[in-house]
Amino acid sequence: MPELPEVETIAKGLHQAIAGKRIKEVKAIFPGIVRQNFRIFKKTIIQKEIKGVRRRGKYLLIDLSEGKTILTHLGMTGGFLFINLPNSPPKVSVRRPPQSRLNSKHDHLIFRFCESNAGLCYNDQRKFGKIKVFNTTEEKNIPELKKLGLEALEISSSEFIRIFKNRKGRIKSALLNQQIIAGLGNIYTDESLFEANIHPAQKMNLLKASKLKDLHKAIRKVLNKAIKAGGSSIENYSDIDGRMGRFQLHHKVYGREGEFCKRCGRKIKRIKINQRSSYFCPKCQPLKDA
CATH class of the missing domain: 1.10.8.50 (Helicase, Ruva Protein; domain 3)
Incomplete structure (x- = not known):
């Protein structure tokens, strides 16, 4: 399971790569990774600008415009990959040698941004991760976060x-x-x-x-x-x-x-x-x- 250093590394990388970008669409290959109604999740985050990415414990928090935050826990095998998406469906072309690509059969969510063909893929072999969106002002009351030391x-x-x-x-x-x-x-x-x-x-x-x-x-x-x-x-x-x-x-x-x-x-x-x-x-x- 990714621990503090791994989650911090991902948070810093995501912040550098996607802060300031606007979410154009989100495609679910396995909607179950989103632990709430996927249609509501999608409607809530579409067209929102990413304000920043931070870490709390082993959780990733992606702050959006209009007072929304995406919470992510990577579970045992979850991870994000910043990718280049062609205009056709997501047979992804990555920014590194293809042989080091995460196994695409475990891609579960793909976020597309308004800026160019930049995209973000969530990959999770064992599907123990979780993603959901909440009102940023309610952060102290989110069950996963309020119990953290x-x-x-x-x-x-x-x-x-x-x-x-x-x-x-x-x-x-x-x-x-x-x-x-x-x-x-x-x-x-x-x-x-x-x-x-x-x-x-x-x-x-x-x-x-x-x-x-x-x-x-x-x-x-x-x-x-x-x-x-x-x-x-x-x-x-x-x-x-x-x-x-x-x-x-x-x-x-x-x-x-x-x-x-x-x-x-x-x-x-x-x-x-x-x-x-x-x-x-x-x-x-x-x-x-x-």
Whole structure:
């Protein structure tokens, strides 16, 4: 599932590519990806100008003129591709080599813009993503958004410590809870915990404030590096021009079970925490009982 760095990369790319453009039409190959009446969705966004694109947690928000906002969650395999559309139906010609094109049989929505033949394709192999439009003024009341915690890149060190200190449960589970902190997923929790030398199954009430401060710093460091690298391409993730992310080349623990730790040479292990795989180094990230 795309996490904060991947969604941030897509948001920045979309903002640069489509801000200022006006939506001419939207074609649905699989209308079910729109989680409301498609005709109403289409009528609401047609002829609206795109004012900007931003991110909230793992959600993309596309702000339109006349006080409308499109909400998108990419699910497990969703993604956007900025394309050139011919005048005929969308057999797309992309701005990059055809062999790196997302599989077109999983294209579900195609937005056409008034300016030239520019278009935007939403592609989602597993169809777990969602798209809907709402009144921008109602953003704080949108169910998907109102329950989100503080942004992982915006929370202060003192607030981070206050939230996690003396909390019950395992640190990995809490970091994945979007109602506590928004944007983190399996990849970046594992990488951040390694950076801070904290075992993913560590009980939070045994973590000192100084260790939580280290973790806060590690999260910011890992996320910013990942954003700079365009995210991590696990399976089919790419940016809006089809470029793969590069941060997977710098993973220290995630997906490296049985490989040697780049810091100490011990083998990376994998355990399950609440049914989620967690990768860690047993030497660099010892589990403390007291």
